[in-house]
Amino acid sequence: xxxxLKVNLSTxxxxxxxxPAEWERDYLGGASLGxxxxxxxxxxxxxxxGPEAPLLFLNGPLxxxxxxxxxxxxxxxKSPATNLWAESNCGGFWGPExxxxxYDGLWITGRAKEPIFLWxxxxxxxxxDANAVWGKDTYESQxxxxxxxxxxxxxxxxxxxxGENGIKFAGLYCDHGRSAGRTGLGAVAGAKNLxxxxxxxxxxxxxxxxxxxxxxxxxxxHFLKDDTITQVVHELGTAGVADYADYLGGTPKKYFHQGxxxxxxxxxxSAMAETILVGVSACHAxxxxxxxVVRLEDGQKRKGPExxxxxxxxxxxxxxxxPLIVRLGEICDRExxxxxxxxxxxxxxxxxxxxxxxxxxxxxxxxxxxxxSGVSRLLQLTARREGIGNILAEGSRQFGAxxxxxxxxxQVNGLEVPYHDPRGVSGMALVYATSPRxxxxxxSDYFLVDWGQADTSLGLQFFExxxxxxxxxxxxxxxxxxxxxxxxxxxxxxxxxxxxxxxxVNAACGYDYKVNDxxxxxxxxxxxxxxxxxxxxxxxxxxxxxKALLEPLPDGPTAGYVPPIEEMLTAYYNSxxxxxxxxxxxxxxxxxxxxxxxxxxxxxR
Amino acid sequence: xxxxxxxxxxxxxxxxxxxTDTHYAQIAKTWEGDMIVIIxxxxxxxxxxxxxxxxxxxxxxxxxxxxTLPAIMPKFVLTATYANISRIMKxxxxxxxxxxxxxxxxxxxxAYMMRNVPTVLDFVRCxxxxxxxxxx
Numbered sequence: 084x085x086x087x088l089k090v091n092l093s094t095x096x097x098x099x100x101x102x103p104a105e106w107e108r109d110y111l112g113g114a115s116l117g118x119x120x121x122x123x124x125x126x127x128x129x130x131x132x133g134p135e136a137p138l139l140f141l142n143g144p145l146x147x148x149x150x151x152x153x154x155x156x157x158x159x160x161k162s163p164a165t166n167l168w169a170e171s172n173c174g175g176f177w178g179p180e181x182x183x184x185x186y187d188g189l190w191i192t193g194r195a196k197e198p199i200f201l202w203x204x205x206x207x208x209x210x211x212d213a214n215a216v217w218g219k220d221t222y223e224s225q226x227x228x229x230x231x232x233x234x235x236x237x238x239x240x241x242x243x244x245x246g247e248n249g250i251k252f253a254g255l256y257c258d259h260g261r262s263a264g265r266t267g268l269g270a271v272a273g274a275k276n277l278x279x280x281x282x283x284x285x286x287x288x289x290x291x292x293x294x295x296x297x298x299x300x301x302x303x304x305h306f307l308k309d310d311t312i313t314q315v316v317h318e319l320g321t322a323g324v325a326d327y328a329d330y331l332g333g334t335p336k337k338y339f340h341q342g343x344x345x346x347x348x349x350x351x352x353s354a355m356a357e358t359i360l361v362g363v364s365a366c367h368a369x370x371x372x373x374x375x376v377v378r379l380e381d382g383q384k385r386k387g388p389e390x391x392x393x394x395x396x397x398x399x400x401x402x403x404x405x406p407l408i409v410r411l412g413e414i415c416d417r418e419x420x421x422x423x424x425x426x427x428x429x430x431x432x433x434x435x436x437x438x439x440x441x442x443x444x445x446x447x448x449x450x451x452x453x454x455x456s457g458v459s460r461l462l463q464l465t466a467r468r469e470g471i472g473n474i475l476a477e478g479s480r481q482f483g484a485x486x487x488x489x490x491x492x493x494q495v496n497g498l499e500v501p502y503h504d505p506r507g508v509s510g511m512a513l514v515y516a517t518s519p520r521x522x523x524x525x526x527s528d529y530f531l532v533d534w535g536q537a538d539t540s541l542g543l544q545f546f547e548x549x550x551x552x553x554x555x556x557x558x559x560x561x562x563x564x565x566x567x568x569x570x571x572x573x574x575x576x577x578x579x580x581x582x583x584x585x586x587x588v589n590a591a592c593g594y595d596y597k598v599n600d601x602x603x604x605x606x607x608x609x610x611x612x613x614x615x616x617x618x619x620x621x622x623x624x625x626x627x628x629x630k631a632l633l634e635p636l637p638d639g640p641t642a643g644y645v646p647p648i649e650e651m652l653t654a655y656y657n658s659x660x661x662x663x664x665x666x667x668x669x670x671x672x673x674x675x676x677x678x679x680x681x682x683x684x685x686x687x688r
Numbered sequence: 689x690x691x692x693x694x695x696x697x698x699x700x701x702x703x704x705x706x707x708t709d710t711h712y713a714q715i716a717k718t719w720e721g722d723m724i725v726i727i728x729x730x731x732x733x734x735x736x737x738x739x740x741x742x743x744x745x746x747x748x749x750x751x752x753x754x755x756t757l758p759a760i761m762p763k764f765v766l767t768a769t770y771a772n773i774s775r776i777m778k779x780x781x782x783x784x785x786x787x788x789x790x791x792x793x794x795x796x797x798x799a800y801m802m803r804n805v806p807t808v809l810d811f812v813r814c815x816x817x818x819x820x821x822x823x824x
Binding site: 357 | 797800805
């Protein structure tokens with residue numbers, strides 16, 4: 084791999100960090116390598132907003148090539164929302180551009196005295212004054228910085244006002260509205276007075292065996308083009324699955340408390356395609372092109388919502404007004420806030436208002452289900468920490484706790500639950516309960532496996548969507564594979580056979596890995612993130628689901644069902660070789676994975 | 689009488705089933721569109737087969753075994769090997785799983801397909817119910 088550029092914002096010093104070869108071999112890159120690099124730093128007393136807190140941007144060994152869905156990068160650190168391991172990956176073109184600069188990562192510490200942005204042109208780093216863009220939204224900031232730099236092809240990653248104001252679910256944004264939205268790392272950048280990072284590179288992506296890589300890359304892209312999921316996502320966006328998700332009862336409504344919503348047919352990728360869709364957009368070298376371009380009544384083209392935004396500001400709030408969803412998503416993108424967390428915490432506010440826990444005195448106006456008139460105002464108050472927004476900005480767990488109702492918040496370990504209800508697809512119960520960054524649907528998109536996308540070449544089996552403990556080992560296996568994808572920072576919509584992925588990795592890096600070796604690399608990283616979280620205070624009790632997801636829905640396709648989470652967890656620990664009482668990886672499992680070096684840390688020996 | 693899949697008798701039996709099944713009539717009442725199922729040879733099936741069905745508002749207006757693809761393409765083209773399609777008929781392979789794992793390729797409007805997954809699943813139920821024997 085290429086070096087990582089280490090930058091200290093306090094001292095304005097920078098240096099190249101050479102990744103140890105054995106770490107490349109054992110973790111490959113992306114979030115997995117990030118966990119290894121940050122292992123010794125991420126300790127309990129580390130303040131995520133402190134100058135010593137790291138913000139580590141990483142690519143994978145396939146990033147920026149012409150391979151399938153390889154345009155993403157990841158940012159890692161300690162989450163201010165969860166105080167646990169944080170990672171969030173992002174599409175667009177910024178990640179590949181970093182590799183074109185000759186770096187596979189950026190490792191930022193320190194705190195600038197004044198707002199700055201970094202300008203990296205190949206290996207030339209400049210610290211630039213960002214006072215002119217501080218307070219500007221993410222779209223304006225990208226535009227102003229690009230104008231200032233005046234070099235065609237420059238890509239800018241920026242925070243918005245939410246990041247500047249320390250909103251716990253602030254993200255980082257590039258290439259218009261592509262976002263690293265989850266876990267609040269935009270707020271970590273804001274605490275560092277780091278507004279943006281602009282990149283322009285001219286170098287070539289290193290490949291160990293380009294003559295072998297080329298044909299596999301070509302075949303995998305052709306394969307991907309013919310894939311059914313690709314066709315659905317290309318034609319309908321990620322929200323193309325909304326109709327089927329709803330049919331199976333996997334689409335949350337009324338903040339996870341209702342199984343049926345009359346207007347649901349108006350809120351899907353199909354509905355978007357039939358009404359406001361005017362185009363698509365793609366990340367670097369991607370044949371899927373899941374991005375939506377829509378046109379609203381003002382005639383202006385805008386980014387259209389993906390699945391999470393559509394459901395979060397749609398059925399989750401009992402709203403079927405698609406143009407309004409588009410506008411609410413745009414507010415989040417411009418202010419620099421994650422749409423999952425933002426729509427979740429607003430859903431909680433509605434829920435608590437209806438329960439009488441909070442009142443108009445707290446909010447300033449009523450929050451009645453179906454009345455969406457206050458949502459855009461709540462988002463803007465949140466981004467600026469004004470009024471009730473100052474409490475919403477802390478995320479669902481803290482918002483609930485503030486009003487004595489923490490257990491009403493639909494979150495796990497401080498990260499808000501995405502919109503794949505485990506009562507519709509039970510595998511997501513384990514996924515949410517055990518994800519290393521709090522409730523997350525990307526550490527394993529197991530809902531697709533529960534729908535039938537069981538790749539037998541990985542050893543996955545198909546279990547009925549309401550099966551219980553018997554699918555625990557299958558979930559763990561899928562997590563291991565997705566952990567490998569996170570090492571490569573592969574988009575989850577790159578539905579390419581595992582053998583092809585192995586071929587690409589080997590040709591890019593010069594290894595001779597088989598699929599089982601890749602799964603082991605995935606398992607190693609998953610286990611390492613678990614170890615980091617244990618050192619940060621995570622215990623067996625943290626592996627759980629919020630109250631709402633353990634109560635049966637009154638109606639709809641999953642009425643009466645709740646996932647048997649305790650039985651599933653016991654089977655899960657057994658399948659992983661983890662101690663079922665403490666939830667810790669056992670010393671023998673750690674040894675098996677070549678991780679003896681952390682046994683003492685997590686077993687206090 | 690045994691209804692063996694695939695055969696002209698099987699296609700006729702499916703036609704009859706789709707026109708008499710009240711559940712299918714209800715769930716597919718808004719479906720508008722014809723399709724061709726292409727069965728790629730594998731195992732005991734030696735030649736590619738093209739089964740055409742014109743489905744309309746919960747009924748089947750026409751079926752035909754074709755020798756090749758028609759000049760005017762139908763709304764959907766579904767393609768699978770005989771091995772995979774026989775597993776679907778025997779209930780060993782879930783039709784959505786087949787679509788999501790490339791065992792059943794679908795060409796046509798994905799918006800329409802995703803809107804009408806329940807109709808597709810009920811169509812497969814009908815196909816399974818008329819199948820009493822599989823070419824082995």
